[in-house]
Amino acid sequence: MSMLLALRFSPAATLAFVMGAGFIADTASLPLVVSNLGLHVLARKGVSIGWGDYFKVGVLLTVRCCW
Numbered sequence: 001m002s003m004l005l006a007l008r009f010s011p012a013a014t015l016a017f018v019m020g021a022g023f024i025a026d027t028a029s030l031p032l033v034v035s036n037l038g039l040h041v042l043a044r045k046g047v048s049i050g051w052g053d054y055f056k057v058g059v060l061l062t063v064r065c066c067w
Contacts, residue, residue: 004014042049
């Protein structure tokens with residue numbers, strides 16, 4: 001948001017940027033096992049994943065992907 005304010009984006013452009021960034025993040029995370037959307041789909045099917053398990057897998061994947 002501070003970047004958009006510094007660039008003096010209009011409120012409409014800021015809203016479009018925020019919505020676009022959210023859409024891209026959700027779409028890009030679809031194939032990931034630990035995506036939020038994936039967890040919601042699993043929850044609807046009755047699969048329960050605890051926060052600790054989610055965190056462990058997320059940390060392992062993040063470390064593996066980024067370093």
